[in-house]
Amino acid sequence: MGTEAAVQMKGITKCFGxxxxxxNVDFELKHGEILSLLGENGSGKTTLMNMLAGIxxxxxxxxxxxxxxxxxxxPKDAFNLGIGMIHQHYKLVDVFTAAENIILGLEEKGGLDRxxxxxxxxxxxxxxxxxxxxxxxxxxxxxxxxxxxxxVKVLYRGAEILILDExxxxxxxxxxxKLFKVMKNMKADxxxxxxxxxxxxxxxxVSDRVAVLRKGVYIGDVPTKDTDPQKLTDMMVGHxxxxxxxxxxxxxxxxxxxxxxLTVKDAEGVSRLKDVSFNAVGGEILGVAGISxxxxxxxxxxxxxxxxxxxGSRILFKDEGGKEHELLGKDPLSIAKLGVALSFVPEDRxxxxxxxxxxxxxxxxxxSYLTGRSIFADRKKPKELAQKVVDELEVVTPNLQTPVRKxxxxxxxxxxxxxxxxxxxxxxxxxxxxxxxxxxTSYAIYNLMTEQKMKGVAVIYVxxxxxxxxELCDRILVLCDGEVSGIVDARTATKxxxxxxxxxxxxxxxxxQS
Amino acid sequence: xxxxxxxxxxxxxxxxxxxxxxxxEILTEKSGNLNLGVPGIMxxxxxxxxxxSFFYEKGNPNPNVFVSVFISFIASFAxxxxxxxxxxxxxxxxxxxxxxxxxxxxxxxxGVANFFGGSLNKLAxxxxxxxxxxxxxxxxxxxxxxxxxxxxxxxxxxxxLTYVAIAVAVLVQLFLDRTRAGLNLRAVGENPGTADSAGxxxxxxxxxxxxxxxxxxxxxxxFYVMDYTKGTWxxxxxxxxxxxxxxxxxIFATWxxxxxxxxxxxxxxxxxxxxxxxxxxxxxQEIFKMLPYLVTIAVLIVVSLRNKKENQPPASLGLAYFRExx
Numbered sequence: 076m077g078t079e080a081a082v083q084m085k086g087i088t089k090c091f092g093x094x095x096x097x098x099n100v101d102f103e104l105k106h107g108e109i110l111s112l113l114g115e116n117g118s119g120k121t122t123l124m125n126m127l128a129g130i131x132x133x134x135x136x137x138x139x140x141x142x143x144x145x146x147x148x149x150p151k152d153a154f155n156l157g158i159g160m161i162h163q164h165y166k167l168v169d170v171f172t173a174a175e176n177i178i179l180g181l182e183e184k185g186g187l188d189r190x191x192x193x194x195x196x197x198x199x200x201x202x203x204x205x206x207x208x209x210x211x212x213x214x215x216x217x218x219x220x221x222x223x224x225x226x227v228k229v230l231y232r233g234a235e236i237l238i239l240d241e242x243x244x245x246x247x248x249x250x251x252x253k254l255f256k257v258m259k260n261m262k263a264d265x266x267x268x269x270x271x272x273x274x275x276x277x278x279x280x281v282s283d284r285v286a287v288l289r290k291g292v293y294i295g296d297v298p299t300k301d302t303d304p305q306k307l308t309d310m311m312v313g314h315x316x317x318x319x320x321x322x323x324x325x326x327x328x329x330x331x332x333x334x335x336x337l338t339v340k341d342a343e344g345v346s347r348l349k350d351v352s353f354n355a356v357g358g359e360i361l362g363v364a365g366i367s368x369x370x371x372x373x374x375x376x377x378x379x380x381x382x383x384x385x386x387g388s389r390i391l392f393k394d395e396g397g398k399e400h401e402l403l404g405k406d407p408l409s410i411a412k413l414g415v416a417l418s419f420v421p422e423d424r425x426x427x428x429x430x431x432x433x434x435x436x437x438x439x440x441x442x443s444y445l446t447g448r449s450i451f452a453d454r455k456k457p458k459e460l461a462q463k464v465v466d467e468l469e470v471v472t473p474n475l476q477t478p479v480r481k482x483x484x485x486x487x488x489x490x491x492x493x494x495x496x497x498x499x500x501x502x503x504x505x506x507x508x509x510x511x512x513x514x515x516t517s518y519a520i521y522n523l524m525t526e527q528k529m530k531g532v533a534v535i536y537v538x539x540x541x542x543x544x545x546e547l548c549d550r551i552l553v554l555c556d557g558e559v560s561g562i563v564d565a566r567t568a569t570k571x572x573x574x575x576x577x578x579x580x581x582x583x584x585x586x587x588q589s
Numbered sequence: 590x591x592x593x594x595x596x597x598x599x600x601x602x603x604x605x606x607x608x609x610x611x612x613x614e615i616l617t618e619k620s621g622n623l624n625l626g627v628p629g630i631m632x633x634x635x636x637x638x639x640x641x642s643f644f645y646e647k648g649n650p651n652p653n654v655f656v657s658v659f660i661s662f663i664a665s666f667a668x669x670x671x672x673x674x675x676x677x678x679x680x681x682x683x684x685x686x687x688x689x690x691x692x693x694x695x696x697x698x699x700g701v702a703n704f705f706g707g708s709l710n711k712l713a714x715x716x717x718x719x720x721x722x723x724x725x726x727x728x729x730x731x732x733x734x735x736x737x738x739x740x741x742x743x744x745x746x747x748x749x750l751t752y753v754a755i756a757v758a759v760l761v762q763l764f765l766d767r768t769r770a771g772l773n774l775r776a777v778g779e780n781p782g783t784a785d786s787a788g789x790x791x792x793x794x795x796x797x798x799x800x801x802x803x804x805x806x807x808x809x810x811x812f813y814v815m816d817y818t819k820g821t822w823x824x825x826x827x828x829x830x831x832x833x834x835x836x837x838x839x840i841f842a843t844w845x846x847x848x849x850x851x852x853x854x855x856x857x858x859x860x861x862x863x864x865x866x867x868x869x870x871x872x873x874q875e876i877f878k879m880l881p882y883l884v885t886i887a888v889l890i891v892v893s894l895r896n897k898k899e900n901q902p903p904a905s906l907g908l909a910y911f912r913e914x915x
Contacts, residue, residue: 151788166783168776170898178769179776180787187769214898 079142081106081236081267082127082158087136089122096122100136100293102286104236109258109268111282111299113275115311115366117539119291120271121163124238128160129153140236159229160238165221167213174209177228199230203260206253218343219250226257237261238269243277244368247345255281273311273366275304275578289313304578312541312574320521320546322566323529325358331393331502331533332378332415338385339373339557347373348384348557355502355533360524362548362565363537366577370557371537375504378535379417380407392502408445416500418492418508428491431480435461435472438479439494464493468519485516492520496527503527506537521547541570553577596865597743600857601751602817603831606631608754608853609809610835612846616761617673617802618839620795621778622680623907625691627806628832629698630672634807635814635828636702637661637668642724642820643709657724661811669807672698673800681795684909699829702810706822717821725820728812750812755850757805762846774798778903781910791910809835834860837885843892843900856881 084102088095096119104110114120125131127138129150138145140156147153153160167176174192193209200207207223216224222242229237239258243251258268258281272278278285279299286296287310294310332355339348348370355361363371376382378390380402390402392413402410418428429438439457446453461475468489472482479487492508505524509517524547528534538544544551548565553576560576610627617624624630641664646652676694679685713719734745765771776784777794785791810828814820834856841856842848863869863877892900 150786154788166780166786168779168783169904170779170901171772171776175772178772180773180784180789181769183769187767187772212898 080104080139081141083139083142084123084127085137085139087123087126087133087138089119089126089131089133095291097126097133097288098291100288100291102293103296104267104269106267107262107265108283109262109270109281110296111278111285112269112271112288113273113278113285113307113311114288115273115539117290118288118311120288121240122291123288124160124240124269124271127153127158127236127238129158130160154232154234157233157235158238159232159234159236161222161225161229161240161242163240163244165225167221167224169214170212172210172212173207173216173224173227176213176224177209177231181232196227196231199227203230203257203264205257218245219247219254222246222254230261234266236267236269238271240271241273242270243272243274245345251277273578275307278307279304287311305575308571308574308578312570314570320518320543321525322546322549323525324549325529325531327357327531328359329357329393329531331355331357332535333389333391333393334378335389335391337374337377337388337390339370339377339382339388340385341373346557348377351554351557351559353552353559353562355535357501357531357533358528359549360528360534360536360547362544362551363535363554364541364544364551364573364577365554367539369554369577371506371554373557374554375417375506375535375537378402378410378502378504379415380405380410394501411442411498414499414501415504416495416498416502417504418495418506428495429479429487432478434478435465435470435475435490438490439464439497442494442498460494460497464490464497468493468523488520489516492523496523500527500532502533502535504535504537507539508536509543510539517543541573545570545573592865594739594742596858596861598746599861599864600854601743601747603857603860604853604855605747605751605754606809606813606817606831607835607838607856608758608849609750609812610806610832611838611842611849611853612754612758612761613669613802613804613806613809614835614839615802615842615844615846615849616765616805617799618844618906619765619775619778619903620798620802621781621903621905621908621910622676622795622799623687623691624673624676624694624799624803625688625836626672626676626694626698626803627691627835628829629695630669630803630806631810631813631832631835632698632702632828633672633810634665634669634804635810636705636822637807638665638724638811639719639721639814639820639822640664640705640709642721642815643713643719646721646723652723654723654727654730657721658727661721661724661815662808665807665811666804669810670800670804672807673803674796676803677796677799680909681792681799684911687907687909695829695832699826702828703824706824709822716823719821721815721820725815728815729819748812748816750808750816753808754812754853758846758850761805765846775903778905781905785910785912791912795910806832806835834881837882840902841885841888843888844902855884859884 080103082104084100087097087100089097100123112120122131126133129147129152132148138147145156174189174196177196178192196209205223205227207227213221242254246254262268270282282299284296284298285302285307287294289311335352337348337351338346341347365371373382377384384403388403392400392402400413436454436458439460440452443457444452458475464470465472470486470489472486479490488508492505508520524534524536536548545565545568550562551565551568551573552562553560553573555577610631614624614627638661642657642661645657645660672694676690679690680687709719710716728750729748731746735741765775773789774794777789777791781791813828838849838852838856841852859880860878863874
């Protein structure tokens with residue numbers, strides 16, 4: 076271990092198509108320190124680290140490990156340099172034991188001596204204070220135990236530099252504390268650690284230094300003791316940008332949806348939404364802001380009838396005549412019939428709502444095949460609708476018979492949003508509608524939302540970009556860790572304020588504990 | 590008593606054919622490849638062995654037993670190996686659908702084998718005239734232990750492939766459970782993405798397991814031709830039926846070769862039972878022939894109800910793997 080840095084990255088640039096994920100990033104990690112890599116979603120944190128782990132290869136720039144320039148082209152190269160990354164999605168074989176997973180693919184001499192492997196695993200576990208049973212099967216483990224296996228796997232291979240990609244996203248506060256203790260033990264042992272996160276309280280709790288990325292650009296780094304959450308938020312979100320999105324006011328607002336004490340738990344019993352209450356009003360765009368995974372998906376799905384809620388939750392829908400309908404317990408079809416439309420654009424874009432191998436007409440048909448008197452599906456109207464969507468939204472497609480998966484991402488999203496709008500909904504929910512779209516297409520979609528709003532539709536818009544939310548929406552609901560940390564007027568709110576609210580609850584929680 | 594002895598004998602002979610088929614297929618499926626071409630591969634193995642001995646014995650006035658057995662064994666394994674190679678190339682390299690490819694291979698193997706089998710019959714001068722007496726005799730040679738009364742007849746009155754089948758099944762099981770290479774192979778079948786990121790060569794593992802597995806399955810066809818039917822060729826589709834039973838046996842054994850051993854003999858017992866139950870008409874015999882399939886369905890139901898992960902098929906069975914999809 077010399078005086079040189081454990082890792083040094085110089086002038087790293089990485090592009091995916093036209094998107095620049097990392098732009099001329101200089102980055103340094105010292106031995107025996109815990110560095111937080113902080114940034115919003117899509118700021119290029121994971122991409123940067125994947126280049127250290129051998130998943131991606133930089134387009135430009137140099138990487139030095141222990142002062143020596145290296146070229147990392149595969150995960151194996153990274154292992155050989157002592158770099159180990161613990162990904163968000165664990166790479167484990169379910170039916171194998173912890174020990175079997177740990178030695179998987181290793182070219183050690185001798186046969187498969189399970190007892191010797193278990194002993195070595197135990198030794199590593201004892202040294203750093205892990206709690207692990209080498210003979211337990213992965214499918215019997217909790218998420219945090221699986222994470223432990225991943226970390227031990229990396230240590231078993233002799234890693235000196237560990238990268239943890241949002242390790243606490245799936246952990247309970249107690250498990251998080253345990254993880255932090257182990258991380259500090261590893262640091263004391265001379266290992267260098269990077270923790271990728273967007274949770275400010277964790278940055279403050281565990282790291283020695285913070286490096287901030289924003290939109291692929293390295294903003295800078297500060298020692299943790301010299302900073303505070305407010306300063307870090309400023310570095311993370313930057314200054315507000317004016318986008319000039321048209322925001323007219325609708326004169327006859329009417330309440331459409333009232334959500335009361337909505338609580339949703341996932342299959343593992345972890346709360347994804349905690350006591351969420353708000354209302355959505357016709358003629359208004361309600362923005363939902365929050366770090367990804369704060370419960371946005373569960374919220375929309377609960378309203379659309381795709382997500383069961385805990386007892387005590389209520390979601391009321393108010394129709395034209397002012398009559399109230401309880402949406403919880405209704406199936407998605409009858410909710411859609413009431414006029415609640417959901418267009419959710421997931422990371423892979425096609426995942427929800429459209430069938431990739433079907434053409435435009437058939438995808439329109441998905442919404443209407445149950446109507447009509449004949450036993451045969453009526454293809455004429457869906458075809459007209461498809462044509463209308465193509466014309467009005469300027470969808471670029473050779474013809475209506477093209478399978479949707481062959482369209483570019485933006486056009487796929489237009490088809491999806493266009494179809495949902497064509498249902499003449501009274502409530503329109505849209506999540507990440509502009510994900511990966513260029514500026515012009517994004518504006519086309521914003522205009523569609525505004526148009527719907529001016530028709531008296533209650534629009535719920537889940538977005539990633541705070542600048543857009545501030546200019547497009549009337550009100551913004553901020554989610555943090557499944558809880559509502561506030562509902563603000565978008566006309567008067569500031570970017571800093573919302574940024575802080577997105578991380579606020581965690582801080583409160585911490586204060587409450589100490 | 591003699592009835593029971595001959596039933597057990599028949600069960601073991603029958604079981605040996607499908608034990609080879611199932612052992613090979615278990616090895617293949619553990620790599621995540623669902624090769625439904627087992628019947629076709631057994632056909633290929635059977636006909637290749639027969640053709641090899643036929644020409645060797647035809648061209649040699651004094652054929653040597655060991656040579657005849659050896660070349661037919663090699664020819665059989667090689668032909669089946671090539672069948673596995675075709676499947677591997679289509680499904681691993683070209684990422685064709687495994688179900689479709691496997692079924693096509695079954696049809697292909699049957700066609701090729703019956704074409705050459707028919708030609709061979711013609712060359713030999715008519716159906717049933719093929720003579721590979723030396724090789725078949727070699728395959729069916731027994732040890733003196735066979736004369737040890739009823740026990741000897743049941744356990745030892747069989748050709749050497751019967752014991753090879755058990756040995757191969759045990760060895761494959763040991764390989765899968767006890768070696769690093771076996772662990773890596775199972776990882777490929779469970780979660781190729783994980784295996785890939787751990788530095789395991791997914792393509793190589795899948796190719797090797799599929800081709801060697803096919804070779805082992807092919808020996809089942811050879812055993813059928815040389816031992817079961819004593820060196821003849823009939824275009825009656827029996828091999829195909831046995832091939833499907835081998836696939837059913839893989840499920841019955843819950844992907845464990847050790848279970849396949851006793852399962853194979855049980856299937857043999859159930860398949861031949863009709864012959865030894867008195868008073869059956871032709872139509873009621875067919876009900877008995879269904880038993881192996883009914884038992885397989887019962888096992889599937891029980892296994893699904895218990896929902897124990899170890900008894901489930903490899904998690905990525907039947908799926909092609911692209912690294913870029915990560």
